[in-house]
Amino acid sequence: MGQTRIQRTKIAVICEAALDVFSTHGYRGTTVDQIARAAELSKPNLLYYFPSKEAIHTHLLNQLMDTWLDPLRELDHTGDPLSEILTYVRRKLAMSRDMPRESRLFANEILQGAERIGPALSTELKPLVDDKARVIAEWMHAGRLRASDPHHLLFSIWSLTQHYADFDVQVRAVLGPEVDDPFPEAEAYLVTMFTRMLSV
Amino acid sequence: MGQTRIQRTKIAVICEAALDVFSTHGYRGTTVDQIARAAELSKPNLLYYFPSKEAIHTHLLNQLMDTWLDPLRELDHTGDPLSEILTYVRRKLAMSRDMPRESRLFANEILQGAERIGPALSTELKPLVDDKARVIAEWMHAGRLRASDPHHLLFSIWSLTQHYADFDVQVRAVLGPEVDDPFPEAEAYLVTMFTRMLSV
DNA sequence: GTCTATATACTGATAGAC
DNA sequence: GTCTATCAGTATATAGAC
Known part of the structure; x- marks a missing residue:
C-alpha cells in the first residue's frame, strides 16, 4: 500500500517492539507506552502508524x-x-x-x-x-x-x-x-x- | 489462622471466582470488580478478605x-x-x-x-x-x-x-x-x- | 462485616502547535 | 511526521457511615 521506505522501516520497528512486549506480558498486560518506549517513539507518534493497540x-x-x-x-x-x-x-x-x-x-x-x-x-x-x-x-x-x-x-x-x-x-x-x-x-x-x- | 467457618467459606468462594477469571484473562486482564461480581460480593468487601488483587x-x-x-x-x-x-x-x-x-x-x-x-x-x-x-x-x-x-x-x-x-x-x-x-x-x-x- | 462514595493512579486515544 | 498537553475512561485501593 503506497508506503515509503521510511514508513515501512518504522512499522517494522514498531512490530518488533510490540512482539517483544506482547509476548512477555500478554495483550492486556501490555501498555502502548511500553511499546512506544521499546520502539523509541512517543506514544502519539506510534498511534500515527497504527490506529490502536488492538490493531498492532x-x-x-x-x-x-x-x-x-x-x-x-x-x-x-x-x-x-x-x-x-x-x-x-x-x-x-x-x-x-x-x-x-x-x-x-x-x-x-x-x-x-x-x-x-x-x-x-x-x-x-x-x-x-x-x-x-x-x-x-x-x-x-x-x-x-x-x-x-x-x-x-x-x-x-x-x-x-x-x-x-x-x-x-x-x-x-x-x-x-x-x-x-x-x-x-x-x-x-x-x-x-x-x-x-x-x-x- | 483463627478463621471462623464463615470466613473460610467466603475465602473459598473468592478463590473459586478468582480462579475462574484469572485463568481466562490472565493477571493483568482480570479486574477486582470481575472477581467480586463472580463471587457475588462488593469490591471493598472482597478486599476485606484479601489485601490486594495480587494477594489473591x-x-x-x-x-x-x-x-x-x-x-x-x-x-x-x-x-x-x-x-x-x-x-x-x-x-x-x-x-x-x-x-x-x-x-x-x-x-x-x-x-x-x-x-x-x-x-x-x-x-x-x-x-x-x-x-x-x-x-x-x-x-x-x-x-x-x-x-x-x-x-x-x-x-x-x-x-x-x-x-x-x-x-x-x-x-x-x-x-x-x-x-x-x-x-x-x-x-x-x-x-x-x-x-x-x-x-x- | 458490608456498604456507598471517592481518592489516586494509570491507560488508550486525541487535539493542536510546530 | 512528531511532539506536548490533555481528555475520558477505567482500575486499585481506601475512607467512613452503618
Missing part, C-alpha cells in the same frame, strides 16, 4: 499465522513418511528456538480463549491440518508408518516442540544452570520419541 | 503448586516401571480434563516469565523432578524401560497432557464440532505413544 496486536497475529503454518505446508506426501515427520518435528523445534516470542504470542492468544485469532483456526488451520492428517493416514494405511491417530499426532508435535519456547523458564529452572542450551537434548529426545512411535 | 493471585498459585505436583510424587519406584509412567500420564491428563482452569493459570504464569512463581520452580519443582528422574534412570539402567533422557521424558508428559487444557480452543477448532470430547482419543493416543517409547 491483530497485525502481528495475522502475520504470524502464515509463518507458523509454513513447516506443516511443506510436509510432502511424495517423500519418505518417517523422514517427512522428523523434518517437520525438527523445523517446529527450530522455530521454538529461533522465534520464541512468536510462539509465546500465539500461546497467550490461544490460552486466553483465542478471541482475536479464533476464526482463523477454523478457516485456515483446520483445513490444512485435515489435509495433512489425510496424508499421514494414507501412509499408515499403506503400512509405511505405525498406525495412530493423525490429528493427535500433529497435536503432539505442536505441544512437544512449542513447550521448549512457551515453558522455557520452567525447562531451564528444572535442568539447572549447568545446561546452557536445552535444544540439542530436546531434539535428540524428540527424534527418538517419534521414531519409536512411528517406524514400522 | 499469589494465594492461588501457591495453593496450586502442591496439587499440581501430587501425581508426580506418587510415582513409585517399587512399582512396575511402564505401569507407573502410564498411570502418571493418565493422572496428568485427567487433571487437564478436570482442572483446566488451574492448568491455564499455571501456564499463564510460566508463559509470562514466572515472576511470581519463579522461585518455587527451583526450590520445589526441581528437587522433586531430579529425584523422580533418578528413579526413571535406574529403571532404564536396569533394562526395565527403553533408554531416553528422563528429564525430557517428564517434560514431554507435561506438555502433551497440559496441551489438552491449555490449547483446548485450538484442539476443538481442529477436531471440529463432531468430536464432543477429545479426552478419550487423547488418552488412547498418549498411552500408545509412551508404550512404544518406553516398553522394552
Whole structure:
C-alpha cells in the first residue's frame, strides 16, 4: 500500500517492539507506552502508524499465522513418511528456538480463549491440518508408518516442540544452570520419541 | 489462622471466582470488580478478605503448586516401571480434563516469565523432578524401560497432557464440532505413544 | 462485616502547535 | 511526521457511615 521506505522501516520497528512486549506480558498486560518506549517513539507518534493497540496486536497475529503454518505446508506426501515427520518435528523445534516470542504470542492468544485469532483456526488451520492428517493416514494405511491417530499426532508435535519456547523458564529452572542450551537434548529426545512411535 | 467457618467459606468462594477469571484473562486482564461480581460480593468487601488483587493471585498459585505436583510424587519406584509412567500420564491428563482452569493459570504464569512463581520452580519443582528422574534412570539402567533422557521424558508428559487444557480452543477448532470430547482419543493416543517409547 | 462514595493512579486515544 | 498537553475512561485501593 503506497508506503515509503521510511514508513515501512518504522512499522517494522514498531512490530518488533510490540512482539517483544506482547509476548512477555500478554495483550492486556501490555501498555502502548511500553511499546512506544521499546520502539523509541512517543506514544502519539506510534498511534500515527497504527490506529490502536488492538490493531498492532491483530497485525502481528495475522502475520504470524502464515509463518507458523509454513513447516506443516511443506510436509510432502511424495517423500519418505518417517523422514517427512522428523523434518517437520525438527523445523517446529527450530522455530521454538529461533522465534520464541512468536510462539509465546500465539500461546497467550490461544490460552486466553483465542478471541482475536479464533476464526482463523477454523478457516485456515483446520483445513490444512485435515489435509495433512489425510496424508499421514494414507501412509499408515499403506503400512509405511505405525498406525495412530493423525490429528493427535500433529497435536503432539505442536505441544512437544512449542513447550521448549512457551515453558522455557520452567525447562531451564528444572535442568539447572549447568545446561546452557536445552535444544540439542530436546531434539535428540524428540527424534527418538517419534521414531519409536512411528517406524514400522 | 483463627478463621471462623464463615470466613473460610467466603475465602473459598473468592478463590473459586478468582480462579475462574484469572485463568481466562490472565493477571493483568482480570479486574477486582470481575472477581467480586463472580463471587457475588462488593469490591471493598472482597478486599476485606484479601489485601490486594495480587494477594489473591499469589494465594492461588501457591495453593496450586502442591496439587499440581501430587501425581508426580506418587510415582513409585517399587512399582512396575511402564505401569507407573502410564498411570502418571493418565493422572496428568485427567487433571487437564478436570482442572483446566488451574492448568491455564499455571501456564499463564510460566508463559509470562514466572515472576511470581519463579522461585518455587527451583526450590520445589526441581528437587522433586531430579529425584523422580533418578528413579526413571535406574529403571532404564536396569533394562526395565527403553533408554531416553528422563528429564525430557517428564517434560514431554507435561506438555502433551497440559496441551489438552491449555490449547483446548485450538484442539476443538481442529477436531471440529463432531468430536464432543477429545479426552478419550487423547488418552488412547498418549498411552500408545509412551508404550512404544518406553516398553522394552 | 458490608456498604456507598471517592481518592489516586494509570491507560488508550486525541487535539493542536510546530 | 512528531511532539506536548490533555481528555475520558477505567482500575486499585481506601475512607467512613452503618
